[in-house]
Amino acid sequence: xxxxxxxxxxxxxxxxxxxxxxxxxxxxxxxxxxxxxxxxxxxxxxxxxxxxxxxxxxxxxxxxxxxxxxxxxxxxxxxxxxxxxxxxxxxxxxxxxxxxxxxxxxxxxxxxxxxxxxxxxxxxxxxxxxxxxxxxxxxxxxxxxxxxxxxxxxxxxxxxxxxxxxxxxxxxxxxxxxxxxxxxxxxxxxxxxxxxxxxxxxxxxxxxxxxxxxxxxxxxxxxxxxxxxxxxxxxxxxxxxxxxxxxxxxxxxxxxxxxxxxxxxx
Amino acid sequence: xxxxxxxxxxxxxxxxxxxxxxxxxxxxxxxxxxxxxxxxxxxxxxxxxxxxxxxxxxxxxxxxxxxxxxxxxxxxxxxxxxxxxxxxxxxx
Numbered sequence: 565x566x567x568x569x570x571x572x573x574x575x576x577x578x579x580x581x582x583x584x585x586x587x588x589x590x591x592x593x594x595x596x597x598x599x600x601x602x603x604x605x606x607x608x609x610x611x612x613x614x615x616x617x618x619x620x621x622x623x624x625x626x627x628x629x630x631x632x633x634x635x636x637x638x639x640x641x642x643x644x645x646x647x648x649x650x651x652x653x654x655x656x657x658x659x660x661x662x663x664x665x666x667x668x669x670x671x672x673x674x675x676x677x678x679x680x681x682x683x684x685x686x687x688x689x690x691x692x693x694x695x696x697x698x699x700x701x702x703x704x705x706x707x708x709x710x711x712x713x714x715x716x717x718x719x720x721x722x723x724x725x726x727x728x729x730x731x732x733x734x735x736x737x738x739x740x741x742x743x744x745x746x747x748x749x750x751x752x753x754x755x756x757x758x759x760x761x762x763x764x765x766x767x768x769x770x771x772x773x774x775x776x777x778x779x780x781x782x783x784x785x786x787x788x789x790x791x792x793x794x795x796x797x798x799x800x801x802x803x804x805x806x807x808x809x810x811x812x813x814x815x816x817x818x819x820x821x822x823x824x825x826x827x828x829x830x
Numbered sequence: 831x832x833x834x835x836x837x838x839x840x841x842x843x844x845x846x847x848x849x850x851x852x853x854x855x856x857x858x859x860x861x862x863x864x865x866x867x868x869x870x871x872x873x874x875x876x877x878x879x880x881x882x883x884x885x886x887x888x889x890x891x892x893x894x895x896x897x898x899x900x901x902x903x904x905x906x907x908x909x910x911x912x913x914x915x916x917x918x919x920x921x922x
Contacts, residue, residue, distance in 0.1 A: 599911075644908045675908035676899070704913035709898040737891040738898065763843065764890065770833070771887075802842065804833040 567793050567814040569593040570822065571670075571699075571733060571751065571780035574621055574632070575613075581783070581790045582628040588794040591815075592631035592830055594822065595621060596670035596699050599641040601785055607651035610638065614655065618662040633828060635669035635699045636660070643674070643683035653686055660694055666825045667691060669699025670733060673711040676703060684718050692724035697825050702734045705758060712739040716746050729824055733780065734759055740768055740777075749776040749821050754792035762796035766803060774809060778818045854879075874916035 566589045574582070574595050585593065595617060597610075604610060617634040625632035636659055638652040659665060668691040673680045691698045698719075703711035715732065719725050727747030735743050735750040736759065743750040752768060753759040760768075765779055781792040789795070797810050822828040834842065861872060878896035881889055899917040 641911045674911060675913075676904050677908040678904045678906060680908065681904050705915045706897050706899050706917040707913055709895065710901060713902070714904060736894055737888075738894040763846075767890075804838075 565589040565794060565797060565814075566591050566811075567797065568818040568822070569781060569790075569793055570731075570778050570818040571596060571753065571782045572790065573598050573782070573784035574625065575616060576785040577783060577790060579624065579627075582625060582630060584791055586628040586630055588791055590630055590794075592633065592828075593625065594633045594635065594666065594699075594818075596635040596701075597637045597639060598670060598701075598784065599639040603642055603645075604648075607648065607655050610652045611655050611658075614659045618659055618664060622664050631830060633664045633666050633822070634662075635667055636665060637668050637671045637687055638683065639670065640672050640674040640680050640684070640701060640703075643680045644677060646679055646682065649679075649683040649686065653690060656690065657694070660696070663827060666822060666828060667697030667699060669697075669731075670701035671698065672701035672715055673703050674701075674707070676707055676711045676714055681714060681718065684715065685722075688718060688722050688725065692722055697822075698725070698730045700730060700732045702732060702739065708734070708736065709738050712742060716742060716748075719748070720746070728776075731778075731821055733782070735768075736760060737764070737768065740772055744772060744776060749778070749817075752777065752779050753782045754779055754789065754796055755782070756787050756789060762792070762799045765796055766800050766805075769800075769809075769813060774812050774817065776817070776821075777813065778821070779813060870918045870922070871914065871916040 569585060569590050572593045572595055597617065614636055622632040636656050638649050643649050668687050671684055671687040673684060700715055702708050702715060719730060731749040731751055732743045733751035734753045740750050752765045754762055754765055769777065779793050779796055781788060781790055783790040793814055797814050800810050861868065874897050878893045881892040881896060884892060897916045901920065
């Protein structure tokens with residue numbers, strides 16, 4: 565079994581996780597910029613983080629034969645501070661030509677505030693003006709449905725955005741339909757407590773089909789399982805699905821979306 | 831549609847669902863056996879449970895919606911970073 569882990573925060577993980585991912589068949593992984601668990605004090609903190617994502621982490625992954633790609637942004641959890649967000653948005657273009665940068669992400673909303681929406685619009689403008697792919701984080705729990713609607717409105721309001729070049733991550737049963745109907749790709753995040761269980765993720769593939777959908781572990785410093793994708797593939801096999809369909813969800817689909825960036829080469 | 835027969839669904843998932851249902855029952859016993867008042871989360875939880883008896887195949891979606899913020903406009907300012915799993919209401 566080979567698979568692409570399209571969303572993993574490896575700066576939070578140990579080298580043992582790289583070893584386990586490689587052993588399980590992971591050939592490439594993508595690391596979106598995210599919130600570190602505490603607020604950074606300035607844009608310089610982000611510059612260091614972006615260097616880690618573009619210089620250090622690819623080498624760490626390469627030690628295990630895994631290709632490492634990344635996405636850049638200021639995460640919505642830090643978007644309430646408009647001045648900081650503006651400073652970070654000025655730093656991002658410095659890194660856009662790095663060989664492992666796929667686009668802008670994971671942008672989106674957290675608590676659905678006005679400032680978060682403004683910063684989301686700024687990120688979308690940055691992506692559109694540099695012809696970058698977009699990876700979107702949808703809010704947690706009670707904020708997800710409303711936030712997903714607001715995000716879709718922001719994307720629809722920018723006529724430069726091509727829906728097929730946008731991945732909306734962390735979809736669940738109440739948001740997957742609106743994401744696919746808008747022409748975007750949808751990601752299902754396999755978490756032990758929140759977001760999606762393996763069984764529900766397979767249910768959604770069975771119900772909505774396998775087009776424009778992927779699974780990811782989104783493993784970070786919280787409760788999360790780096791091997792969630794191959795484990796879910798095993799559960800899909802237990803249900804009796806064909807190997808070709810499993811490979812489509814865990815390898816061909818992420819490859820198809822990510823290959824819209826010429827930098828995504830396996 | 832699922833690849834599985836209803837019998838296979840039962841064989842593969844019944845024990846897991848049974849385990850989770852008993853955990854929910856024990857959680858309700860724990861809440862009601864404790865001192866103090868419930869909050870908006872239990873109100874949403876009890877509302878969500880009602881959807882388990884619905885027919886059709888939208889129970890998961892309906893349960894998720896029972897916990898969701900139903901408003902449409904962005905809020906003035908983020909009250910913090912975290913989510914608690916249920917919408918506290920506009921005046922929270």
